[in-house]
Amino acid sequence: MPRQITSFSNETVKRLRALRDKKARKADGLFLAEGLRILAEARDSGRLPEIVAYAPAGGVHPLAAEIIAAAEAEGADVIETTADILAKMSGKDNPQAILGAYRQPDTSLASIDRTASPLWIVAQALRDPGNIGTILRTGDATAAGGLILLDDSADPYSVEAVRASMGAIFTQAVVTARWDEFLAWLRSGPGQLVGTSLNTDSDYLAAEYQQPCFLLIGNESQGLPASYEAECDLLVKMPMLGKADSLNAAIAAAVMAFHVRASWRR
Amino acid sequence: MPRQITSFSNETVKRLRALRDKKARKADGLFLAEGLRILAEARDSGRLPEIVAYAPAGGVHPLAAEIIAAAEAEGADVIETTADILAKMSGKDNPQAILGAYRQPDTSLASIDRTASPLWIVAQALRDPGNIGTILRTGDATAAGGLILLDDSADPYSVEAVRASMGAIFTQAVVTARWDEFLAWLRSGPGQLVGTSLNTDSDYLAAEYQQPCFLLIGNESQGLPASYEAECDLLVKMPMLGKADSLNAAIAAAVMAFHVRASWRR
Structure with missing residues (x-):
């Protein structure tokens, strides 16, 4: 089940937000992708996020719900939150309604x-x-x-x-x-x-x-x-x-x- | 002769800085171009700035001096200023050493x-x-x-x-x-x-x-x-x-x- 998070000081919110920084990305091994279109492309390429955050304002898109369920089935941490917190994480005033944190693959x-x-x-x-x-x-x-x-x-x-x-x-x-x-x-x-x-x-x-x-x-x-x-x-x-x-x-x-x-x- | 300007509240500094905003550009009719390479391209295309601002730290490049002299001969307002003020005008931490404000041409x-x-x-x-x-x-x-x-x-x-x-x-x-x-x-x-x-x-x-x-x-x-x-x-x-x-x-x-x-x- 998704966790409800509405606090900016929540540890997972801080972790996702930190992924905008290169050093934090390197240390954590994850990276951020925003928006249903990109998350769907990832899923079609066999990739699911380890953490998903979404804002359910006005309902969740059926495709988003599918991706969330698939990620959850693989053990992802799923977070239901607010548009404000998504904006904080993505650094954009008008954030996408969903974002995912993915494992960086081997780049050798x-x-x-x-x-x-x-x-x-x-x-x-x-x-x-x-x-x-x-x-x-x-x-x-x-x-x-x-x-x-x-x-x-x-x-x-x-x-x-x-x-x-x-x-x-x-x-x-x-x-x-x-x-x-x-x-x-x-x-x-x-x-x-x-x-x-x-x-x-x-x-x-x-x-x-x-x-x-x-x-x-x-x-x-x-x-x-x-x-x-x-x-x-x-x-x-x-x-x-x-x-x-x-x-x-x-x-x-x-x-x-x-x-x-x-x-x-x- | 160039005017020396070291105050952020100088009217010309404010005017140039305002050119980062679309409404101000439309009202004023000018636009900003930064850096010697672009100003030289403009000159080679027969265009000179109506206002030039430069920071003479470590001397003025000979090509910059040529453009400044040509603009001055055409009646441009030439301003010698500091890197900090140029940074303020261009909105970049590491500004180019010279910038020009040019008349927007007819776009019909x-x-x-x-x-x-x-x-x-x-x-x-x-x-x-x-x-x-x-x-x-x-x-x-x-x-x-x-x-x-x-x-x-x-x-x-x-x-x-x-x-x-x-x-x-x-x-x-x-x-x-x-x-x-x-x-x-x-x-x-x-x-x-x-x-x-x-x-x-x-x-x-x-x-x-x-x-x-x-x-x-x-x-x-x-x-x-x-x-x-x-x-x-x-x-x-x-x-x-x-x-x-x-x-x-x-x-x-x-x-x-x-x-x-x-x-x-x-």
């Missing part, structure tokens, strides 16, 4: 099977959690295997990244690794490492993409380090027709991922 | 010439200023003529949109219009209206794009209204290979814009 390179998809997205030192979430969403749309985050990146399990992923945090594998670890792993099996760069004349439309293809996207402000470009099997240029010389990192990832998929369909 | 449909580019991006009721800025940046990269914002959209001159545009707010035309106004204008001359939709079997890779092409992108959460889709000359579908059924609006705009450009190069 050993946890993924590169043959699971012909396409993987690799990003280096992304700073913006919104970009990480958007790239996960694009990864889902292009049936990438997942996102490999290199070096010192924003946390893919932050509230902002999970929100921008629109549920893809549950459908895409997420890996974090240092560049040298990644390179050793990559070279231990098949895989074409493709970097986007201005330092090449090779047009992204003319290039041949092999499977599995690992698309390497650089940091938002610096792009790829020269030493990373040097390790790529293929460098391609996306033509910049205007005055700017760069794209948003999530945009570059998407244009490349859709194009690589398109090149395999022709 | 009458202000643009559709023959100026074969490609235009049209977006309906975008809510996220970051998406607007990102689409402007993509518009620059694909040499679109500009961005036409339909209906009740976030403000393209907000600090967040200008920042995400990385200067493209100065290189792309920006239009705001109601749908019925836009449609009447569109049909008064040449132009193919292309909508992205799940309600079609026409693959975006197989379609023929005519010039000028107007790419119509729907609102972040609802997509395009059915009545808008009905007016399109062409509806195309981008295949969704994963579990999700939608893309981020800025991602959809970019994949389409790059693909349309690519289709004309072949």
Whole structure:
């Protein structure tokens, strides 16, 4: 049965609220996802929350009730609370009516099977959690295997990244690794490492993409380090027709991922 | 000569700070752009600020000095101030060392010439200023003529949109219009209206794009209204290979814009 909680100082409320902080997420091993759409995506991907909090104002959506019952059957802590307390936990004035705390999965390179998809997205030192979430969403749309985050990146399990992923945090594998670890792993099996760069004349439309293809996207402000470009099997240029010389990192990832998929369909 | 201002209660400081608010921007007619990179993009596009504020801590960058001198020669109000006051104006803890307030240009449909580019991006009721800025940046990269914002959209001159545009707010035309106004204008001359939709079997890779092409992108959460889709000359579908059924609006705009450009190069 759900516990009724109406106090901001309740320990579980404090625990959920703390998950907005990266250190607390790391220590606890959980992360927050908000909203029925994302919780349903999680359930469809075989994932249930360990803690669920919801505000029953005006009744509980039948799909929410299903997810709550399924989570409870697996031993989840289920909390019925108020919109105010949900707002406190999510940090939003108009919170979703339900949120869940999920176990962070293993993010080691050993946890993924590169043959699971012909396409993987690799990003280096992304700073913006919104970009990480958007790239996960694009990864889902292009049936990438997942996102490999290199070096010192924003946390893919932050509230902002999970929100921008629109549920893809549950459908895409997420890996974090240092560049040298990644390179050793990559070279231990098949895989074409493709970097986007201005330092090449090779047009992204003319290039041949092999499977599995690992698309390497650089940091938002610096792009790829020269030493990373040097390790790529293929460098391609996306033509910049205007005055700017760069794209948003999530945009570059998407244009490349859709194009690589398109090149395999022709 | 620059005025030295070190008081938070100075009238110009208050005026600049107020530009973070949409109503104040509308009343004043100015908008804020921050950072040397964006101010340089503006200058290269023939635009100078009416007010410039900078913090000379550790010296003024030669390019900043050039822009300041050029603005001053045009009668701009130039303010030398502190990093703390710049932080207050930009709303960021680590502000850029320079910011400018620019006149908002005419955003009517009458202000643009559709023959100026074969490609235009049209977006309906975008809510996220970051998406607007990102689409402007993509518009620059694909040499679109500009961005036409339909209906009740976030403000393209907000600090967040200008920042995400990385200067493209100065290189792309920006239009705001109601749908019925836009449609009447569109049909008064040449132009193919292309909508992205799940309600079609026409693959975006197989379609023929005519010039000028107007790419119509729907609102972040609802997509395009059915009545808008009905007016399109062409509806195309981008295949969704994963579990999700939608893309981020800025991602959809970019994949389409790059693909349309690519289709004309072949």
